[in-house]
Amino acid sequence: xxxxxxxxxxxxxxxxxxxxxxxxxxxxxxxxxxxxxxxxxxxxxxxxxxxxxxxxxxxxxxxxxxxxxxxxxxxxxxxxxxxxxxxxxxxxxxxxxxxxxxxxxxxxxxxxxxxxxxxxxxxxxxxxxxxxxxxxxxxxxxxxxxxxxxxxxxxxxxxxxxxxxxxxxxxxxxxxxxxxxxxxxxxxxxxxxxxxxxxxxxxxxxxxxxxxxxxxxxxxxxxxxxxxxxxxxxxxxxxxxxxxxx
Ligand SMILES: [Zn+2]
Numbered sequence: 001x002x003x004x005x006x007x008x009x010x011x012x013x014x015x016x017x018x019x020x021x022x023x024x025x026x027x028x029x030x031x032x033x034x035x036x037x038x039x040x041x042x043x044x045x046x047x048x049x050x051x052x053x054x055x056x057x058x059x060x061x062x063x064x065x066x067x068x069x070x071x072x073x074x075x076x077x078x079x080x081x082x083x084x085x086x087x088x089x090x091x092x093x094x095x096x097x098x099x100x101x102x103x104x105x106x107x108x109x110x111x112x113x114x115x116x117x118x119x120x121x122x123x124x125x126x127x128x129x130x131x132x133x134x135x136x137x138x139x140x141x142x143x144x145x146x147x148x149x150x151x152x153x154x155x156x157x158x159x160x161x162x163x164x165x166x167x168x169x170x171x172x173x174x175x176x177x178x179x180x181x182x183x184x185x186x187x188x189x190x191x192x193x194x195x196x197x198x199x200x201x202x203x204x205x206x207x208x209x210x211x212x213x214x215x216x217x218x219x220x221x222x223x224x225x226x227x228x229x230x231x232x233x234x235x236x237x238x239x240x241x242x243x244x245x246x
Contacts, residue, residue, distance in 0.1 A: 077117025
């Protein structure tokens with residue numbers, strides 16, 4: 001299984017998990033035309049698009065996906081807070097309720113974010129093993145078993161955020177919102193260490209803030225503390241995401 005990152009952060013989020021026969025998309029925060037290009041226009045292999053919450057950088061292009069016939073899943077709260085144009089509607093997913101779509105098994109879990117009903121995903125596929133996708137959540141209220149791969153938000157580091165607030169490059173309101181809606185590097189590391197990482201092949205750090213993060217420091221810090229291969233989800237990056245390292 002290959003992970004292709006089309007965008008990760010406030011400019012727009014979209015991740016494709018693709019093998020020879022299937023592609024699952026997480027987030028509709030980039031134009032559907034970009035997804036088509038990355039899939040060489042083979043959109044019939046798309047099994048679904050899952051959306052974590054209604055904010056524009058995650059759901060802003062949902063109507064393009066729906067109108068092109070893609071099966072989109074989101075929570076009821078997300079759907080109620082998204083302007084759906086056209087006759088196709090997203091299907092409803094619920095935290096704690098298993099979905100089986102193509103070769104993927106998905107259990108959404110509750111995220112902690114300033115949105116109506118945000119979720120993250122615990123996913124299994126026979127090629128990837130178990131993996132989590134956690135973005136836009138200041139905290140993850142559970143641990144996971146038998147993880148092979150982890151995609152987790154590392155939005156800001158406390159000292160960079162405080163310095164940017166002091167020097168005025170971000171407002172106090174922005175600082176406070178960040179604390180109550182996004183995951184810090186420090187919490188990301190604690191969350192990783194709270195889980196059994198013995199079988200983890202890849203940690204992918206996602207949704208880094210442009211202003212309040214330091215990608216190289218984050219990558220090196222997480223790699224050192226966990227001993228695991230660590231990636232930054234830069235736009236355009238392609239990562240092999242299998243349950244065995246080779
Ligand atoms: Zn958000």
